[in-house]
Amino acid sequence: MPYTVVQFTLPxxxxxxxxxxxxPMQALAAQPGFRVIQIQLRHPCSLRLAFDADLLILNMGWxxxxxxxxxxxxxxxxxxxxEVNDYIFEAHPANPNLEFWNNPTTQQDCLCLMRLAxxxxxxxxxxxxxxxxxxxRVAVFPNQLSRLxxxxxxxxxxxxxxxxxxxxxxxxxxxNIAPAVSKWITEHDDVSLWIMGNEAIAKFFTVPPEKKxxxxxxxxxxxxxxxxGVHIGLAPLRDNPYNRGRSxxxxxxxxxxxxxxxxxxxxxxxxxxxxxxxFLFDDNAxxxxxxxxxxxxxxxxxSVRRAAFDHVSTNRRYETHAPERARIYEELLRREPPxxxxxxxxxxxxxxxxxxxxxxxxxxxxxxxxxxxxRALADLYSARYDIPEPSIRLVEExxxxxxxxxxxxxxxxxxxxxxAEAERRLRRSLSFYPAALRSLSFLxxxxxxxxxxxxxxxxxxxxVRWSPEQPSAYPHLVAAAEALSxxxxxxxxxxxxxxxxxxxxxxxxxxxxxxxxxxxxxGIGTLSEAVAHLRDSLRYWQTxxxxxxxxxxxxxxxxxxxxxxxxxxxxxxxxxxxxxxWLASRAGMICFERGEYERGARILQQARERLLAWEWxxxxxxxxxxxxxxxxxxxxxxxxxxxxxxxQLNDSLASRKESxxxxxxxxxxxx
Numbered sequence: 185m186p187y188t189v190v191q192f193t194l195p196x197x198x199x200x201x202x203x204x205x206x207x208p209m210q211a212l213a214a215q216p217g218f219r220v221i222q223i224q225l226r227h228p229c230s231l232r233l234a235f236d237a238d239l240l241i242l243n244m245g246w247x248x249x250x251x252x253x254x255x256x257x258x259x260x261x262x263x264x265x266x267e268v269n270d271y272i273f274e275a276h277p278a279n280p281n282l283e284f285w286n287n288p289t290t291q292q293d294c295l296c297l298m299r300l301a302x303x304x305x306x307x308x309x310x311x312x313x314x315x316x317x318x319x320x321r322v323a324v325f326p327n328q329l330s331r332l333x334x335x336x337x338x339x340x341x342x343x344x345x346x347x348x349x350x351x352x353x354x355x356x357x358x359x360n361i362a363p364a365v366s367k368w369i370t371e372h373d374d375v376s377l378w379i380m381g382n383e384a385i386a387k388f389f390t391v392p393p394e395k396k397x398x399x400x401x402x403x404x405x406x407x408x409x410x411x412x413g414v415h416i417g418l419a420p421l422r423d424n425p426y427n428r429g430r431s432x433x434x435x436x437x438x439x440x441x442x443x444x445x446x447x448x449x450x451x452x453x454x455x456x457x458x459x460x461x462x463f464l465f466d467d468n469a470x471x472x473x474x475x476x477x478x479x480x481x482x483x484x485x486x487s488v489r490r491a492a493f494d495h496v497s498t499n500r501r502y503e504t505h506a507p508e509r510a511r512i513y514e515e516l517l518r519r520e521p522p523x524x525x526x527x528x529x530x531x532x533x534x535x536x537x538x539x540x541x542x543x544x545x546x547x548x549x550x551x552x553x554x555x556x557x558x559r560a561l562a563d564l565y566s567a568r569y570d571i572p573e574p575s576i577r578l579v580e581e582x583x584x585x586x587x588x589x590x591x592x593x594x595x596x597x598x599x600x601x602x603x604a605e606a607e608r609r610l611r612r613s614l615s616f617y618p619a620a621l622r623s624l625s626f627l628x629x630x631x632x633x634x635x636x637x638x639x640x641x642x643x644x645x646x647x648v649r650w651s652p653e654q655p656s657a658y659p660h661l662v663a664a665a666e667a668l669s670x671x672x673x674x675x676x677x678x679x680x681x682x683x684x685x686x687x688x689x690x691x692x693x694x695x696x697x698x699x700x701x702x703x704x705x706x707g708i709g710t711l712s713e714a715v716a717h718l719r720d721s722l723r724y725w726q727t728x729x730x731x732x733x734x735x736x737x738x739x740x741x742x743x744x745x746x747x748x749x750x751x752x753x754x755x756x757x758x759x760x761x762x763x764x765x766w767l768a769s770r771a772g773m774i775c776f777e778r779g780e781y782e783r784g785a786r787i788l789q790q791a792r793e794r795l796l797a798w799e800w801x802x803x804x805x806x807x808x809x810x811x812x813x814x815x816x817x818x819x820x821x822x823x824x825x826x827x828x829x830x831x832q833l834n835d836s837l838a839s840r841k842e843s844x845x846x847x848x849x850x851x852x853x854x855x
Contacts, residue, residue: 186217186547187517190237192225194245195558202404203433204269204307205243206550207330208509211502213548215510221541223551226561228583231617232536239517241305243267246297247565249587251651252619254300261521265513266301268294268315271429275353289655292685296653302516307431310451314429323512327431328502329440336493337442339415344479347414347443349380349399349407350434357420357427357448362388364468365418368475369395375479380410411441415485416478419447420471428452435462436500439492444485446474461492536586536617557582564592569599587616591623598630606630619650621657628660637667652684662693671701688718692736699743708747711740715753719760730761738766751778758787765791 189212193205205222213220221237223230225245234240234253242250244267254264272294275285284290298304298318305323306312312322346369348358366389369375378397379386386398399410411417417438421427430452438445445462447453456462463478465471478485539551553561560575571592580589594609607630613623624647631640641664647657658681665674674697682690691714698707715733737757744750751774758771768791775784 186219187238187513188236189218189220189239189241189513190233191220191222191241192230192234192243192245193222194243195224195226195553195562200269202330203327203431204267207502208325208328208506210330210548211506212509212513214503215506217514218510219545219547219549221545221549221551224553226558226565227551227553228561228579228586228588229536229539229551232538235536237262239263239265239513241265241267242297242301244269246293248293248621248654248656249617249619251300251621251654254297255651258300258302259522261519263302263516263519264300265303265305265516266297267305268298268311269307269431271311271314271426274424274426292687293655296655296685300653303512308429308452310425310428314425325505325509326500327433327436328500328505329436329496330502332440332493332497332501336490337412339442340413343374343376344415345376345378345413346416346418346475347378347380347410348385348418349401349410351401352382352385354381354420355385357422358385359388360422361418361420361468361471362390364472365475366390368472372479378410378414380407407437408441411437411443414438414441414443416475417443417445419445419453421448421450421452423448423450432456435492436496438462439489439496442489442493444478444489445492446471446478457491460488461495462488564588569595571595585616587613587620587623590616591620591626594623594626598626603630603634621647621651621654624650625654625656625660628657628664632660632664632667635667637664640664641668641673648680652680655685658685658687658690659693662697666697666700671697674701688714689732689736691717692732696736696740699740704744704747707740708744708749708753711737711744712749712753712756715757715760719756733757733761734765734767741770755783767791 189209191205191209193201209220209222212218221233223233225242225247230247231249231253234250234257240254240257240262242264257264272285272291275282295318298315301319303321303323304315304319305325306315307325307327309324312324316322346365365377369377369389369391376395376397377389377391378399379389380399381401383398383400386396389396399406401407417434419434419438421430428451432453432455435445435447435453435456439461445456447456447462447464449458449464449466453462453464456464458464463474465474541549556578560578563571563575564579565588573596576589576592590609590613594606594613597603597605597609607627610623610627610630613620614627617623624643628640628644628647631637631643641661644657644661644664647654648661658677661677662674662681665671665677675694678690678694678697681687681693691710695707695709695711695714698704698710701707718730718733734757737754741750754767754770754774758767761767768787772784772788775781775787
């Protein structure tokens with residue numbers, strides 16, 4: 185029997201999905217001993233397939249309710265692979281998924297899956313080196329090509345076309361070269377520019393309208409048609425960690441379609457032989473020299489594009505690299521299952537929506553979703569509280585009832601403030617899937633809200649037993665134990681939170697628990713350790729965690745403000761996170777009382793600038809008048825918090841300056 189490989193994919197028909205999911209898996213399915221099923225992560229049958237698969241592959245996506253199944257798979261010796269094909273710690277501001285990837289909880293979930301996986305696979309050596317910290321077993325599968333013309337494509341006999349196509353993640357890369365390239369194209373009457381992608385990128389290039397063509401982003405086939413008309417393909421990449429983590433797929437695509445590659449000299453394009461299979465530039469001056477050379481020497485352009493095509497045709501095909509991928513996968517599949525793993529058995533948890541597969545099943549099977557199913561499932565997976573009832577009904581009609589439809593009905597009931605109905609729906613959700621972490625966490629929070637703290641603690645403890653790595657239970661487990669004044673249990677939950685999640689917020693919460701337990705000296709010491717740790721080790725993608733510093737210290741102040749170390753702790757926290765308004769206000773008052781006027785003014789001024797920027801973004805970004813008014817009122821209240829210490833510090837600085845001026849005048853008179 186062949187091994188069944190299940191790979192979860194995303195509901196996007198973009199190049200990355202083709203290169204990292206569809207095409208390599210089609211090549212793997214052509215290898216003896218493998219059958220591949222490709223399914224969207226949100227499909228109601230995905231959990232059943234994850235449960236049954238010999239090998240499961242997650243590609244840059246996950247569902248919290250998968251975590252118990254992944255632990256069960258590990259205990260049973262059924263391997264799971266997690267693919268990371270981007271430098272997840274740095275997303276471009278123009279990236280449409282910026283809010284998701286810049287959320288530190290997302291980052292932690294991703295790192296958690298890396299640690300849990302039996303193998304991490306990436307698309308570049310740079311990413312492999314980055315992620316070996318989290319999993320010692322990392323495989324690099326570079327992007328290849330799935331389909332190429334039999335011979336070098338001919339180019340239309342017309343004036344040369346310089347082109348680029350891609351996503352908004354390249355916005356700044358294009359902005360860096362646009363002025364120089366625009367000037368060069370304008371100066372050459374018989375050269376034109378084609379841009380495929382967002383119109384914002386096309387607007388960077390200020391060439392005469394008759395010399396520029398903008399093509400909106402479309403399908404992979406549209407992109408290939410676009411490349412068929414391009415003579416010289418640009419590939420600028422600023423040298424930063426995110427771009428160093430990219431693959432050289434742009435060179436592959438240009439070469440396969442007969443375009444001369446002109447790209448940035450960066451390790452991403454290490455496979456390009458400069459002057460032979462493409463051209464590399466360090467700056468705009470060198471880029472323009474390359475364009476001049478190609479413009480004047482058409483024979484050189486022809487030889488380079490032919491050499492690039494021959495190289496990728498011979499060396500960069502998925503089918504020629506599939507045996508190596510199959511070998512690595514077989515090594516995982518043949519390993520003995522671990523002994524004494526101790527994971528609770530999930531064999532009885534089989535009430536997942538199931539799918540009837542063709543018999544006999546083909547070697548490669550892609551399970552589609554219809555457009556209305558896509559939309560309905562997106563509603564169910566959203567964080568909104570107004571999930572449309574028609575979406576739930578559509579999913580039930582097509583796939584039957586299952587745990588997530590009941591969870592969605594619980595969300596709706598909770599939004600209606602019908603706690604009893606919400607609880608009933610959550611318990612029914614758990615009857616379908618007792619390890620559903622989403623439902624367990626929601627039920628635990630619901631019980632805390634009803635002051636049923638012991639039941640809440642028991643529910644959340646079940647969630648943690650199913651998956652110690654899961655993201656949301658620990659803070660609520662701490663809260664339930666606190667409400668019961670069970671301080672040892674609260675401290676133990678905070679320790680587990682820090683150990684299992686490597687979450688810098690856990691130590692902050694532990695300090696607060698110690699204060700509430702009356703252990704003030706230990707509490708302030710723990711809070712000081714947490715702030716120092718954050719200040720020294722906080723990576724920039726974790727900056728939102730710093731907001732928890734302000735929230736925690738604000739709760740701690742009534743319990744700790746009489747301690748002599750409290751003022752120093754506030755100042756250190758405010759300088760670590762200068763945009764926290766409450767922190768800035770408190771630090772400003774402390775500096776005023778101490779006479780440290782310059783230090784306080786600096787902290788307050790930074791907070792004020794942030795506040796003004798936030799007010800502008802609020803005004804520009806909100807359409808609902810009532811929401812705008814609510815946020816502006818919050819802004820005004822925050823201004824009042826800052827106004828008094830800022831005014832006092834400004835007055836103090838002004839009086840000091842006046843005093844200095846008087847002394848200077850006295851000295852000049854004496855002279």
